[in-house]
Amino acid sequence: MMTPLYKYGLFGDEFSLLVAFVLGLGFGFFLERAGFGSARKLAAQFYLYDMSVFKVMFTAIVTAMLGVTYLGWLGWLDLDLVYLVPTHLGPQIVGGLVLGVGFVVGGYCPGTSVAALATGRLDAVVYALGIFAGTFVYAEVYPAIRGFVNANAMGQVTLPEVFELPWGLVVFAVVVIAVVGFWGATLIERRFRSEP
Amino acid sequence: MRLPQLTLNQKLAAVALALGALALFSEPHRGPFVKLDARELALVVEQEVDHVKPAELAAWIVEGRSDYRLIDLRTAEEFAAYHIPTAENAALTALADYPLLRNERIVLYSEGGIHSAQAWLLLRAQGYEGVYTVLGGLDGWQDEVLFPALPAKAGPRERAQFERTAALAQFFGGQPRSDSSAVAEAPATALPKLTAPAATGPAVPAAPRKKKKEGC
Numbered sequence: 001m002m003t004p005l006y007k008y009g010l011f012g013d014e015f016s017l018l019v020a021f022v023l024g025l026g027f028g029f030f031l032e033r034a035g036f037g038s039a040r041k042l043a044a045q046f047y048l049y050d051m052s053v054f055k056v057m058f059t060a061i062v063t064a065m066l067g068v069t070y071l072g073w074l075g076w077l078d079l080d081l082v083y084l085v086p087t088h089l090g091p092q093i094v095g096g097l098v099l100g101v102g103f104v105v106g107g108y109c110p111g112t113s114v115a116a117l118a119t120g121r122l123d124a125v126v127y128a129l130g131i132f133a134g135t136f137v138y139a140e141v142y143p144a145i146r147g148f149v150n151a152n153a154m155g156q157v158t159l160p161e162v163f164e165l166p167w168g169l170v171v172f173a174v175v176v177i178a179v180v181g182f183w184g185a186t187l188i189e190r191r192f193r194s195e196p
Numbered sequence: 197m198r199l200p201q202l203t204l205n206q207k208l209a210a211v212a213l214a215l216g217a218l219a220l221f222s223e224p225h226r227g228p229f230v231k232l233d234a235r236e237l238a239l240v241v242e243q244e245v246d247h248v249k250p251a252e253l254a255a256w257i258v259e260g261r262s263d264y265r266l267i268d269l270r271t272a273e274e275f276a277a278y279h280i281p282t283a284e285n286a287a288l289t290a291l292a293d294y295p296l297l298r299n300e301r302i303v304l305y306s307e308g309g310i311h312s313a314q315a316w317l318l319l320r321a322q323g324y325e326g327v328y329t330v331l332g333g334l335d336g337w338q339d340e341v342l343f344p345a346l347p348a349k350a351g352p353r354e355r356a357q358f359e360r361t362a363a364l365a366q367f368f369g370g371q372p373r374s375d376s377s378a379v380a381e382a383p384a385t386a387l388p389k390l391t392a393p394a395a396t397g398p399a400v401p402a403a404p405r406k407k408k409k410e411g412c
Contacts, residue, residue: 072224
């Protein structure tokens with residue numbers, strides 16, 4: 001059997017929604033398990049005394065990267081068929097900063113706010129309303145910023161393509177960066193935990 | 197000598213490092229060679245799931261959808277004279293080197309339907325999965341979208357259908373044919389100017405653009 005299953009037509013649109021729902025439940029479950037249903041835990045990331053967000057997210061990246069690499073190597077996954085979000089470097093850096101500011105101010109990112117909403121937290125309700133308001137404002141101003149949003153179009157690119165490096169080397173480098181990062185994050189936590 | 201006691205996190209980090217190191221030798225991308233399943237291809241052809249109807253394509257263009265690549269397989273001169281809006285020109289011989297990604301939805305068309313069908317098979321043989329042809333090619337586009345004709349004995353349902361296609365035809369700078377006399381002189385209808393669709397923009401309200409959202 002070859003994946004991606006949806007692209008190979010093994011199931012249709014309706015079933016793909018069901019799959020997305022199940023995956024979403026799993027995602028939410030693990031966010032809650034990591035403690036990310038609490039804005040305190042998430043905000044702690046920015047005060048540097050609890051680096052859980054960094055560790056969990058980077059662990060997810062490394063796990064997914066290794067999984068995709070080995071599935072492709074074994075011939076179970078056709079990497080060329082996997083959709084990648086097209087890269088627009090400048091606009092995406094600005095978008096990341098806007099999301100980061102919202103993260104610090106609101107205490108959630110979009111995914112964790114939904115997880116927190118599911119457990120009935122009031123601040124998550126306010127945050128969710130903010131998401132709708134933000135989406136509305138973005139849609140209204142989109143015509144004015146259309147040019148910037150679509151600037152720096154690089155297409156569906158991966159790091160090995162941009163830096164012209166072998167795939168395996170980038171995989172290994174990211175794992176090393178992650179492990180060194182986790183070690184560094186633990187040191188930072190120790191340094192800042194005493195003075196919260 | 198005893199190994200130092202590792203915590204679970206340290207063990208996991210060691211496993212990740214080992215897998216990462218082994219990945220240095222990996223070749224995760226599939227090569228250019230694919231196995232074609234003749235029976236599966238025949239099934240795809242028979243069930244006609246490899247087609248995009250001209251009206252469907254027209255609706256995509258009106259909606260401003262960007263999740264497909266429309267490839268015109270005719271010559272550059274023919275392309276310059278007229279092409280379906282949003283199309284890119286890639287001659288059949290140049291298709292092998294044309295920058296297409298295998299995770300894209302690729303819609304092919306030629307004058308009739310033969311070249312696009314052949315190109316479809318060439319792309320399938322190179323492992324492209326999402327390849328479609330415009331049913332009837334450019335001829336089908338002209339008959340169905342640009343110059344749709346109302347049947348002589350049309351019922352109310354056909355009339356309503358014709359109203360919709362007529363609006364679409366005007367959007368693309370075509371000319372709906374409602375009386376039978378016009379149908380007779382069909383070959384004389386000239387293809388619209390290339391700028392026509394943009395000029396008549398608001399005639400058909402465009403559906404809101406769907407955007408794929410992913411991330412945390």
